[in-house]
Amino acid sequence: MAKIPIPKEKWSGKIETVVVGNTPEEGGSRSSQLMLGGDVGMPFLSYEGVGHRQRLAGEILDSVEGIPEISIAPFNELSYDVVEWAKRWKDLGADMICLKLRSLDPEIEDASVEKAVETVNNILNAVDLPLIVYGGGNREKDAHAMEAISNACAGERILLAQAEEDAYKSISAAATANGHGLIAYSNLDVNLAKQMNILLADFGTKLDNVLMDPLMAALGMGLEYSYSVNERIRLAALMSDRMLQTPMCCDLTSAWEAREATEEEESWGDPSERGSWWEATTGLAALVSGANLLIVRHPRSMEILQDAIVELRGE
Amino acid sequence: MATAIEIFKLLPKKNCGKCNFPTCLAFAMQLANQKVKLSDCPFVSDEAKAKLEASSAPPIHLVTIGSGDKKVEIGDETELYRHEKKFFHPTCYAITISDSMSDGEVESKLKRAEELSFERIGQVLTIDLMAVRNDSDNDTRFAEVVSRVAEIGLPLVLMSERPEAMKRAVEEASLEKPLLYAATEGNIEAMSSVAKELACPLALRADDLETLAKLAVHARETGVEDLILDLAPHRAKDLVEKNTIVRKNAIKRTFDGLGYPIILNVCDDERAVLKAMLATMKYGSIVLFDDLNPAHALPLFVLRQNIYTDPQVPIQVRAGLYPVNDPGPDDPILFTTNFSLTYFTVMGDVDKAKVPAWLLVVDTEGLSVLTAYSAGKLTEESVVEALEETSAKEKSTSGILIIPGLISRMSGKLQELSGMRVIVGPRESSGIPKLLRSEEF
Numbered sequence: 184m185a186k187i188p189i190p191k192e193k194w195s196g197k198i199e200t201v202v203v204g205n206t207p208e209e210g211g212s213r214s215s216q217l218m219l220g221g222d223v224g225m226p227f228l229s230y231e232g233v234g235h236r237q238r239l240a241g242e243i244l245d246s247v248e249g250i251p252e253i254s255i256a257p258f259n260e261l262s263y264d265v266v267e268w269a270k271r272w273k274d275l276g277a278d279m280i281c282l283k284l285r286s287l288d289p290e291i292e293d294a295s296v297e298k299a300v301e302t303v304n305n306i307l308n309a310v311d312l313p314l315i316v317y318g319g320g321n322r323e324k325d326a327h328a329m330e331a332i333s334n335a336c337a338g339e340r341i342l343l344a345q346a347e348e349d350a351y352k353s354i355s356a357a358a359t360a361n362g363h364g365l366i367a368y369s370n371l372d373v374n375l376a377k378q379m380n381i382l383l384a385d386f387g388t389k390l391d392n393v394l395m396d397p398l399m400a401a402l403g404m405g406l407e408y409s410y411s412v413n414e415r416i417r418l419a420a421l422m423s424d425r426m427l428q429t430p431m432c433c434d435l436t437s438a439w440e441a442r443e444a445t446e447e448e449e450s451w452g453d454p455s456e457r458g459s460w461w462e463a464t465t466g467l468a469a470l471v472s473g474a475n476l477l478i479v480r481h482p483r484s485m486e487i488l489q490d491a492i493v494e495l496r497g498e
Numbered sequence: 499m500a501t502a503i504e505i506f507k508l509l510p511k512k513n514c515g516k517c518n519f520p521t522c523l524a525f526a527m528q529l530a531n532q533k534v535k536l537s538d539c540p541f542v543s544d545e546a547k548a549k550l551e552a553s554s555a556p557p558i559h560l561v562t563i564g565s566g567d568k569k570v571e572i573g574d575e576t577e578l579y580r581h582e583k584k585f586f587h588p589t590c591y592a593i594t595i596s597d598s599m600s601d602g603e604v605e606s607k608l609k610r611a612e613e614l615s616f617e618r619i620g621q622v623l624t625i626d627l628m629a630v631r632n633d634s635d636n637d638t639r640f641a642e643v644v645s646r647v648a649e650i651g652l653p654l655v656l657m658s659e660r661p662e663a664m665k666r667a668v669e670e671a672s673l674e675k676p677l678l679y680a681a682t683e684g685n686i687e688a689m690s691s692v693a694k695e696l697a698c699p700l701a702l703r704a705d706d707l708e709t710l711a712k713l714a715v716h717a718r719e720t721g722v723e724d725l726i727l728d729l730a731p732h733r734a735k736d737l738v739e740k741n742t743i744v745r746k747n748a749i750k751r752t753f754d755g756l757g758y759p760i761i762l763n764v765c766d767d768e769r770a771v772l773k774a775m776l777a778t779m780k781y782g783s784i785v786l787f788d789d790l791n792p793a794h795a796l797p798l799f800v801l802r803q804n805i806y807t808d809p810q811v812p813i814q815v816r817a818g819l820y821p822v823n824d825p826g827p828d829d830p831i832l833f834t835t836n837f838s839l840t841y842f843t844v845m846g847d848v849d850k851a852k853v854p855a856w857l858l859v860v861d862t863e864g865l866s867v868l869t870a871y872s873a874g875k876l877t878e879e880s881v882v883e884a885l886e887e888t889s890a891k892e893k894s895t896s897g898i899l900i901i902p903g904l905i906s907r908m909s910g911k912l913q914e915l916s917g918m919r920v921i922v923g924p925r926e927s928s929g930i931p932k933l934l935r936s937e938e939f
Contacts, residue, residue: 249850403803408839415579418579487772494734494735497735
């Protein structure tokens with residue numbers, strides 16, 4: 184009987200491994216270190232070789248103002264207390280915590296940098312998972328906050344977010360100073376993603392400290408663009424484009440902004456289940472196109488994606 | 499397709515000129531460009547003919563199921579990644595009816611299946627096929643249920659291990675080209691004979707690709723060309739890997755015996771939705787569902803719409819004046835372009851503001867704000883034209899027009915031409931809620 188050939192590609196490039204979280208042994212207080220990236224082939228093809236396990240970070244918001252209630256409803260019983268929220272994510276099996284300090288935004292709460300540092304410390308004390316910290320979106324204030332947070336978390340190896348083309352120096356310096364990693368954001372374009380990594384490398388940031396976020400557009404909101412940008416980034420990296428060989432992080436939470444995800448419409452089925460699948464489908468597209476780390480908002484989507492990773496890796 | 503040199507090697511090299519070209523090489527070049535037919539050469543050998551025909555055949559066979567305007571076409575794909583050109587024939591979804599259900603159950607399931615229909619950016623998203631499964635082991639009942647399901651007009655998949663049941667159902671319901679599902683090692687001879695006799699496409703199912711290739715050889719030898727493969731993956735990992743192996747071997751021509759579309763059966767699978775999503779992204783052509791909850795169907799159908807979009811052609815939404823949050827005559831008008839991404843983002847942000855407003859979508863041939871402006875597809879004149887065409891100034895007498903911050907330089911001339919008070923909005927759409935909630939309105 185004819186043997187079917189396995190069309191294995193011989194890639195010359197490899198994705199960098201980025202380590203997040205330090206245990207007491209490395210000077211931190213996390214229960215374990217996570218390895219991200221390390222891919223040597225296209226996603227989930229074991230015959231090409233797979234990299235480190237894809238990971239899921241549970242999102243926490245220190246202000247829920249303007250966030251669609253349905254997307255965070257399961258945490259309502261915790262009164263959206265960030266510490267309880269973090270503990271719940273740990274119970275739900277999240278690999279990481281992603282804290283978004285929205286309260287820093289002058290248009291939301293204009294909370295102080297000191298308060299932001301306190302929030303980060305409270306979460307670090309409450310759960311032992313590796314941490315991602317986002318600012319509130321105000322450049323100047325975020326620059327201060329990231330520096331303070333970097334100092335307060337010295338030794339923990341958290342991920343600071345996010346470096347952008349016109350605002351990367353202070354955050355990159357803050358990350359490097361205390362041995363943290365960072366997330367580099369670019370706007371849905373292979374060349375912009377590459378440009379961002381070049382800027383960081385020129386500035387002296389080592390690429391094994393960087394995760395790229397090429398903007399994951401949600402289902403129905405341009406998902407196809409992201410799907411192809413991600414694939415092209417990964418293909419170029421495997422064909423040995425050094426400046427694209429950083430692991431990829433995709434934030435799925437914008438899926439909840441899509442009207443069709445949660446609009447009340449009887450013939451569209453239960454809005455919470457639909458919204459969760461909207462986020463999970465965005466996540467599946469991200470995984471299949473090369474994502475190494477996903478930021479997830481809803482416990483139901485988390486559950487779907489945890490199962491998907493086990494199944495896709497054949498564990 | 500072979501190159502001119504590869505073709506030239508197979509030609510008689512007589513340079514006789516009977517093909518109307520002076521040399522065989524000149525003829526080969528025309529052949530490579532598909533300008534002439536091989537039959538124009540009177541001396542070509544049968545062996546060369548067979549070789550050249552094989553290399554010019556599409557890597558994945560095109561299969562048609564059903565007939566008339568609802569027929570579905572699958573296969574004939576040429577790419578591994580959608581950005582290389584595009585994916586041509588979208589994944590088709592089928593809902594399965596069991597012939598051991600009561601008539602009442604059949605009716606209610608058919609009704610539910612027909613209700614799975616959503617309209618989105620000018621397309622109606624629905625299921626494409628119905629399947630009937632022969633659980634009763636009773637040929638009469640099978641034919642009866644098939645006849646009933648055929649009435650709704652969608653192409654059918656007949657699911658049975660028994661060729662005689664298939665034959666009777668096809669004849670009694672006078673079906674054209676239903677998919678026969680499936681031939682396995684145990685019934686391949688009888689199944690391919692029936693498929694040949696009824697001129698139906700045939701699905702082949704086997705756990706391993708070698709067996710599948712053997713079944714395909716058998717079917718072709720019987721004269722059945724329209725084949726579909728069920729790779730019977732156990733887990734999501736197998737699905738992605740096997741689908742990729744089959745697709746890549748066909749496209750790269752590293753194995754030519756399995757160049758057929760792929761079918762996935764997720765009936766009785768607790769991970770039906772997950773697998774259907776993966777099959778939609780990774781080379782699946784048909785998914786057979788037991789049932790489909792609308793809360794899962796909508797994201798699945800939208801995923802298919804997204805993935806099968808032509809990367810060269812931006813998706814456009816209909817130009818026009820859209821009311822958001824129930825606006826009246828006192829509420830302002832904002833405008834944006836008809837590029838779907840821009841539209842969805844802006845619409846979402848206006849909606850989020852929870853402030854009533856009118857959103858004017860200007861036809862920019864699917865370009866985003868800055869691109870359209872630079873390309874001259876979004877001008878002061880085209881905005882005024884859109885205001886007039888939609889009678890926007892009658893619906894909103896507020897006299898306020900909010901323009902995208904990226905094209906603030908339009909404001910002066912636009913104010914003059916439109917006679918409205920032009921307010922320059924934020925550069926990023928995410929700033930819209932703040933602007934709309936500000937005291938100015």
